[in-house]
Amino acid sequence: MPGENLSRDEAHERAALLSVDGYEVALDLRSAVGESTEAVRTFRSVTTIRFRRTGEGDTTFADLVAPSVTSVTLNGRELDPAVVFDGARITLDGLADENVLVVDAQCAYSRTGEGLHRFVDPEDGEVYLYTQYEPADARRVYANFEQPDLKAPYRFEVTAPDAWTVWSNGAGERGADGVWRFAETAPISTYITCVVAGPYHYVTDTYRRGDVEIPLGAMCRKGLAKHFDADDVFLVTKQGFDFFHDNFDYPYPFGKYDQAFVPEYNLGAMENPGMVTFTEEYIYRGKVTRAAYERRANTILHEMAHMWFGDLVTMVWWDDLWLKESFADFMGSFSLAEATRFTDSWVTFANNRKAWAYRADQLPSTHPVTADIRDLEDAKLNFDGITYAKGASVLKQLVAYAGRDAFLEGARRYFKRHAYG
Structure with a gap:
């Protein structure tokens, strides 16, 4: 069996x-x-x-x-x-x-x-x-x-x-x-x-741009409401929507956009369309560094990129998990640098994300960026620095080689050609 x-x-x-x-x-x-x-x-x-x-x-x-x-x-x-x-x-x-x-x-x-x-x-x-x-x-x-x-x-x-x-x-x-x-x-x-x-604490806002109107929500458990800086979450969210609408030429396709910061989460975040979930570690109980806010903003934009690449268009099987995650990892830093106050995000990428990839590549568990995923057990082992950050580094090289305009035009055509596929 x-x-x-x-x-x-x-x-x-x-x-x-x-x-x-x-x-x-x-x-x-x-x-x-x-x-x-x-x-x-x-x-x-x-x-x-x-x-x-x-x-x-x-x-x-x-x-x-x-x-x-x-x-x-x-x-x-x-x-x-x-x-x-x-x-x-x-x-x-x-x-x-x-x-x-x-x-x-x-x-x-x-x-x-x-x-x-x-x-x-x-x-x-x-x-x-x-x-x-x-x-x-x-x-x-x-x-x-x-x-x-x-x-x-x-x-x-x-x-x-x-x-x-x-x-x-x-x-x-x-x-x-x-x-x-x-x-x-x-x-x-x-x-x-x-x-x-x-009984979540729930805050709402709206993103408006031209004919596009997206209801926004952000939530956390009631005990963290006094620490929840939803205004900054909404600010980065709106900046992200501006960036992706400008560059993807495909309106956000899933209606509302809620973001839930939840307890005991096993990972950083998950790109469920219309209902993104995040670890509540991103709700800061005291003063934190600018780097902490940048990390949260990067995660918000990483998940938003998935709305198009991952949710609108999706891999056939988990062999292409790397491409879904590498694209979002690349787009997180790309959109941060161009649309938010974190204009040095590529420096952070080089220091943190690539370092994560280098560490993973030195372990006995290293593997090609495109892995052979034979079954679900293989898939569970593939959420690592190679799948995310090494793959994103490859895409960064591709953009440098092919050019930003060509790369984004390729993405735009792909979304239109394969929407919901």
Whole structure:
């Protein structure tokens, strides 16, 4: 049995067999609060996937990592979860040309940063939730086809405690029945879908330029609100949008732009379209150096660059993780130097980012910039200084060689030609 791993060959075969028309995901998160006597605290996840068979064959599998599955229905036919679900995959036999899969499961809250992470604030006892999926942890929250090339639109709805607010990739609101419903997304990959829920402190602003208007939001847990300098976050965000709109000639494609600074985060940030998540270490509790503000600004712009390169256009498989991250790493410094107060960002890049790459290159774990990613386990090992900073150094050389105008024109043409692909 493959367990929770997924190979490149399996992903290629599945992409050749089917295409996904859309997801409807309903989560009930009310179990996140209150006492629990369960060894593993769980929430209900009901997923409806509409997909078509586009290749030869009538058997495939969906991905789900969950403690239990209540029911599985394929095209109105009840499947026995004890037979088709092995803890990580749901076997699907007898596919039709058009298919509807409904999976009702009990999924587990995370305490390790993968899937739906649940944090209890030790200061006031408030509970905060957020998701983190890269490279393949959306399957810990809802059933799906967990590979980046099977893009689809999503509709999320979330039932949450009354005192909470919920955010996702699209704009949302709470209905009269108490359920939060979110606008359907553009076609995106599973790993960049997102849900953030809890009594977060939330600040809003708006980016306006010509006919473009983007609602902005920034949030943190209530206990950090007194330290949260949202004005500077919004300043850098607006400067970034100015830069990317000027140079990419493709308006930001995902509606709103929320940025959540969340606790116990395993990484610096994640480029979920419309709902970017950051480590709350970027909320400074006291006086810090200019370098600290520059680092935060670089991360904000790195994630914003992904809205185009990574989210609008996406790698087929994790072999090209390096190009997605190298592009954003390069663009973080490039946009900082040209659009913000941090005009010496290329000096910082040389001193910090390239030094990170040099260190990684001297270790036994060094690898080519373009790595051979055979499966998800390989992908998890590839988030390093070579994938990010050495690759960004290569792109910096390319820009110096080919010229800034040619490089940006190449990006502009690529976005238009491959949008949502």
